[in-house]
Amino acid sequence: MRGFIILGLGLVLAVVFSLMIGDVWITPAKLWQGLLTGQGPGSLTLRVIRGPRVATALGAGAALGLAGAIFQTLFRNPLAAPDVMGFNAGAGLAVLLAISFGWALPMPVVAALGGLLAAVLVAALAHKPGHPASGMVLILVGLGFGFTASAIASFISVSLPVSEASEAQRWLTGSLAARNWGHAAEVWILATVLSIALAALLPAFKLIELGNDLATGLGLRVDAARWSIIAVGVLLATAAVAVSGPVPFVALMAAPLGIGLTRAREPGARFAAAALSGALVMVLADLAARAAIPGVQLPIGVMTGILGAPYLLWRLSREMERGEL
Amino acid sequence: MTSGRDQSRSPGSGASKAAGSWLAAMLLPLLVLAGLASLGAGVRTVSPVEIWQAVTAYDPANPLHVTVIDIRLPRLWAGLVAGGALGLAGSIMQALTRNPLADPGLLGVGSGAAFAVVFGSLLLGASDSGLLSMLAFPGAAIASAAVFALGGGLRGDVGPVRLTLAGAALHALLLSLVSAVVLVRSDALDILRFWVAGSLSEAGQRPLLPMTIVAVLAAGLALAMAPVLETLSLGSGLSRGLGTRLWQAQGGALLAVTLLMGAAVAIAGPIGFLGLMVPPLARRFSGHRLGIELVASAMIGAIILLVADTAGRLILPPGEVRAGVMTAVIGGPVFVLIARRMRQGASA
Numbered sequence: 076m077r078g079f080i081i082l083g084l085g086l087v088l089a090v091v092f093s094l095m096i097g098d099v100w101i102t103p104a105k106l107w108q109g110l111l112t113g114q115g116p117g118s119l120t121l122r123v124i125r126g127p128r129v130a131t132a133l134g135a136g137a138a139l140g141l142a143g144a145i146f147q148t149l150f151r152n153p154l155a156a157p158d159v160m161g162f163n164a165g166a167g168l169a170v171l172l173a174i175s176f177g178w179a180l181p182m183p184v185v186a187a188l189g190g191l192l193a194a195v196l197v198a199a200l201a202h203k204p205g206h207p208a209s210g211m212v213l214i215l216v217g218l219g220f221g222f223t224a225s226a227i228a229s230f231i232s233v234s235l236p237v238s239e240a241s242e243a244q245r246w247l248t249g250s251l252a253a254r255n256w257g258h259a260a261e262v263w264i265l266a267t268v269l270s271i272a273l274a275a276l277l278p279a280f281k282l283i284e285l286g287n288d289l290a291t292g293l294g295l296r297v298d299a300a301r302w303s304i305i306a307v308g309v310l311l312a313t314a315a316v317a318v319s320g321p322v323p324f325v326a327l328m329a330a331p332l333g334i335g336l337t338r339a340r341e342p343g344a345r346f347a348a349a350a351l352s353g354a355l356v357m358v359l360a361d362l363a364a365r366a367a368i369p370g371v372q373l374p375i376g377v378m379t380g381i382l383g384a385p386y387l388l389w390r391l392s393r394e395m396e397r398g399e400l
Numbered sequence: 401m402t403s404g405r406d407q408s409r410s411p412g413s414g415a416s417k418a419a420g421s422w423l424a425a426m427l428l429p430l431l432v433l434a435g436l437a438s439l440g441a442g443v444r445t446v447s448p449v450e451i452w453q454a455v456t457a458y459d460p461a462n463p464l465h466v467t468v469i470d471i472r473l474p475r476l477w478a479g480l481v482a483g484g485a486l487g488l489a490g491s492i493m494q495a496l497t498r499n500p501l502a503d504p505g506l507l508g509v510g511s512g513a514a515f516a517v518v519f520g521s522l523l524l525g526a527s528d529s530g531l532l533s534m535l536a537f538p539g540a541a542i543a544s545a546a547v548f549a550l551g552g553g554l555r556g557d558v559g560p561v562r563l564t565l566a567g568a569a570l571h572a573l574l575l576s577l578v579s580a581v582v583l584v585r586s587d588a589l590d591i592l593r594f595w596v597a598g599s600l601s602e603a604g605q606r607p608l609l610p611m612t613i614v615a616v617l618a619a620g621l622a623l624a625m626a627p628v629l630e631t632l633s634l635g636s637g638l639s640r641g642l643g644t645r646l647w648q649a650q651g652g653a654l655l656a657v658t659l660l661m662g663a664a665v666a667i668a669g670p671i672g673f674l675g676l677m678v679p680p681l682a683r684r685f686s687g688h689r690l691g692i693e694l695v696a697s698a699m700i701g702a703i704i705l706l707v708a709d710t711a712g713r714l715i716l717p718p719g720e721v722r723a724g725v726m727t728a729v730i731g732g733p734v735f736v737l738i739a740r741r742m743r744q745g746a747s748a
Contacts, residue, residue, distance in 0.1 A: 154565065200736055211561045215501070215739035218568055222506075222673075223732025229597060230729050233719040248579070323572065371584050380576025387569040388550055391562055 078337030082351045086133075089358040093129045094120060096366050131254040132357045132375075134262035135315035136325060140333065140353015141270065142315075143326030144346055145308035148284065149301065152210040153390055156327035157190075157312035160217025164224035165193025166313040167321035171228050171246040175235055183261060183317040190313035193220060194305065225321075249322030249376030251361050258318040265314035272307050273346065280304060280342055322376045324383020325360070329353035331390075356382075422685050423692070427699040434706040438476045439468055441710050443717070446472075471604065477612075478603035479706040479723075482668035485615045485660040487701020490675020491682060491694050492622050492653050492660075495629045497551075499560040500738050503675030504544065504661050507551075507567030510672065511574035512543020513665035514595045518581045533607050533666035537614075540662040544654060546570060560742060575670075597724030598669025600709045611663040618659035619698065625652040626691040671724040673731020674701050676738070704730075 095101050101120045109117025120126065139157075146155045157163050169189020170182055178185065201216040225247065232243040244250060279300040282290040290297050312326060330345070333352030339345045357375075364378035440446045446454075446464055454465040486505060493502045504510060516539025520532050547570050551563030578595050594602055628649035664671065678701045679693065686693035705723060708730070712721035 200740060203740070212739065212742060215561065215564060215742065216736050218565070219732055219735035219739050222728060222735055226725055226728030226732050229725045230716075230721055233721050233725075234716045368580075368584050373580055373583055377576045377579045377583070380572050381580065384569045384573030384576065388566060388573075391566050391569065392550065394562075 078339070079348065079351070082333060082336055082348065082355065086351060086355050086358070089355055089362065090129055090133070093132075093358050093362045094125050096362060097125060098370075127256045127259050128251055128254045128361070129358060130256070130259035131262060131318050132251055132361045133354045134259060134266050135251075135319045135322070136329070136354040136357025137350040138262060138266040138269070138311045138315040138353070139322070139326040139357065140329030140349040140351070141266070141273065141346055142308045142312035143328075143353070144330035144334070144349035145273070145304060145311070146326075147330050148280075148342070148345070149304060149308075150210050150213070152214070153331060153394070154214050154327070154387070155210060156324075157309065158321070158323045158326050159221070159387075160194075160197055160214060161219075161221030161224055162190045162193045162197070162217075162309055162312055163316050163321035163323070163326070164221040164228070165196075166190035166316040167246045167249075168224040168228045168231075170317065170320075171231050171243065174239070174242070174246070175231050183265060183314060186313040186317035187310055190309045190316065191306065193224065194309045196220060244374060245320040247320070247376075248374050249320035249379070250374035251319050252372065252374070254318065262314055262318045265317075266311065269307055269311050269314065270346075270350075273304075273311075274343070276300065276304050276307065277343055284342065319357075320374075320376060322357070322360075322379050324379045324386065325353060325356050328383050328386050329356050332356065423696055423699065426685070427696065427703070430703050431699055434703045434710070435476055435480070437710045438479060438706045439472045442467070442472065442713050474603040474608060475600045475709065476706070477608055478600045478606065478667045479709055480702045481608070481612045481615050482598075482600070482664040482671065483674065483702035483705030484698035485618070485664040485701070486671060486674035486705065487678035487682070487697040487699075488619055488622060488694055489657045489660040489664070490677075490701070491679040491690075491697040492625075492629070492657050493675060494679050495632060495690055495693075496650060496653050496657075497560070497563055498632065499563055500680070501560060501564045501676065501735065501742070502567075503673060504657050505670065505672035505675050506571055506735075507544075507547045507563070508570030508574055509540050509544045509547065509657065509661045510598075510665050510670035511571050511578065512546075513537070513540040513662050514598075514670040515539055515574045515578050515581070516542075517666070518578055518595050522581050522584065533611070536666040537658065537662035540658045540665065543570065543574065544658050544661075548654070571672075593722060594669045596670070597722050597728065598665070598671040599712075599722035599724060600668055600705070601720065601722070602669070603667070606667045608667060611666050614659055615663040618656045618663070619694075621652055621659075622656040622694055623691055625649045625656065626694055629653055630688070630690040668705075669724060671705070671727055673727045673734070674704060677727075677731050677734050678704065680738075 091103065094106055095103065101117055105115060105117035106121065107117065109115050109119070109121050112118070143156045146157060146160070147153055166186040166189040169185050173180060173182070173185040197213065197217045197220050200220070201213045228247055232247060235243050241252070245252070279295055282293055282295045283297060283300060287297050315322070329352045330349035333348035334345050336352065337344065337348040339348045360378045360382060361375045364373040364375045367373065367378070436448055436451065439451050440448065444464065444467060446468055450464055451468055454468040458469060459465050489504045493504050493507070494500060513536035516535040517533060520535040524532070547563070547567045550566040550570065575596055582595055593599070628645055678697050681700050682693045682696035685696045705727070708726035709723040712723055712726045715721055
């Protein structure tokens with residue numbers, strides 16, 4: 076329980092600092108005044124400038140954290156995350172395609188279709204009849220798929236007019252610039268609906284964790300349950316991608332961080348911890364991306380790349396010492 | 401993971417002389433064609449006859465001649481050297497690690513070189529010049545040492561999965577750092593694009609001559625190491641008998657990879673996937689002889705890079721797709737295909 080309190084406090088602090096810090100400093104007193112009266116610089120920051128951005132980061136981060144926890148538990152592999160396996164890149168590519176061809180579909184739908192298609196493709200490519208696909212092959216194939224998807228995305232971005240260059244940047248590396256309450260509402264609603272779906276699947280998830288044979292013996296239709304859980308995981312990741320672009324490594328880092336802090340055992344608690352830490356990582360990364368270098372706004376994807384890649388390296392060396400790689 | 405390499409090598413597939421003439425008969429004409437296309441194709445198409453005139457009787461008043469000599473010839477030169485270096489580096493790396501997914505351009509060596517150059521220009525406040533490009537070499541050296549240490553080191557068999565993943569992580573980290581540094585210096589997206597995914601379009605401003613000399617020297621070093629490295633692919637039992645010579649060959653090979661990648665990045669920016677795609681193609685000519693594989697890799701690397709660059713110029717006018725993006729679009733699926741086959745070695 077102590078871990079959850081630490082995570083929650085950290086999240087509150089991160090949000091407050093995120094609202095305060097930027098090109099213009101806004102003191103907590105001004106923020107409070109703005110919140111109560113709806114007047115002054117605090118109110119403007121909350122309503123228009125930093126408020127929607129932080130809210131979007133919270134929702135997208137929580138969704139990514141949940142998605143990471145789902146895949147890492149299901150595949151029993153700490154490297155299995157939707158960003159490592161190329162699903163985020165697939166969703167980002169779909170959005171970029173929709174923009175450049177002018178498809179009149181809502182972004183979350185496009186991103187979801189792209190992410191699901193990516194997942195099906197990666198699974199199909201890693202599958203070979205008669206050989207059960209090992210988790211590592213799945214991850215390597217996904218990595219290659221991600222390389223391909225982001226290459227095609229940069230390819231397409233050449234044909235976009237220069238005026239859309241910053242928008243293209245979002246779908247290539249991930250960015251939270253220029254987010255409004257519409258984006259925040261979008262990711263929050265989707266993440267809530269999908270969390271409810273995940274909660275409904277939780278009993279099946281617990282059975283699968285006991286092992287496929289046991290789950291089948293207890294009357295679970297394992298394949299159907301697995302695929303439903305995977306679909307929920309992919310959709311959670313793409314809900315985040317639709318508002319923030321394919322931000323790398325948040326899904327990879329969040330669950331181990333949250334679960335490590337809270338020492339949660341029970342699946343429901345682990346998912347809660349992953350969602351909280353995903354939100355925390357995303358808000359902090361966005362803050363760091365804005366504040367690390369004065370006068371320069373880095374895209375958040377660059378910051379999570381700098382934070383997440385060393386984590387992946389550390390993780391690899393730990394897996395190696397345990398002899399699992 | 402010896403199986404991946406051995407499968408493609410049918411023992412006794414002809415004498416080396418036969419392979420040599422194959423190379424000449426198949427690859428040289430392709431290389432010449434790719435070179436002609438690189439000089440001739442673009443916004444203005446220049447016929448081979450006009451190219452010949454531009455070379456033999458240069459007329460500064462003729463815009464076509466200026467295009468060919470001042471813009472496209474440096475580009476051809478850059479493509480030959482960078483493409484050759486990248487293909488060669490890929491073959492050496494794959495022989496060294498016995499990993500069909502090992503491409504120094506994807507393992508962070510190329511992005512390490514790029515990061516060193518942009519970071520140096522940030523510290524010194526200078527724009528990237530020829531001298532600054534020399535930083536590509538220490539950058540590539542540190543990155544290749546790091547990826548080896550992270551991927552399991554030279555302590556025997558470097559597991560293909562962990563080397564590939566460690567390299568991918570290092571590559572992602574270095575590219576993020578490159579983006580951050582370039583965005584600090586200016587928000588000119590063009591500069592960022594060059595250092596994130598390379599291109600031959602800057603060839604005129606890059607230090608072509610010194611880098612060519614370095615690349616040629618490194619190629620010679622690699623060829624000298626080839627016979628000893630070849631025994632590596634026969635298994636560690638046999639190669640262990642070689643003792644110190646093996647260590648020397650491995651060190652020499654790493655040095656060659658570093659120099660080749662540094663030179664390629666200084667000329668063309670970081671370009672991935674050539675080191676992945678080229679070696680399997682080269683092995684079709686070379687069988688199990690590494691020396692011939694290296695020569696074929698250099699030629700095929702140059703051909704693919706020139707074709708990628710030329711196609712990138714033509715494919716989405718008026719925009720230009722950078723060569724580094726073109727090779728990634730072709731090379732990504734190749735990565736997936738090779739990864740699919742790595743079933744047996746996956747737990748190594």
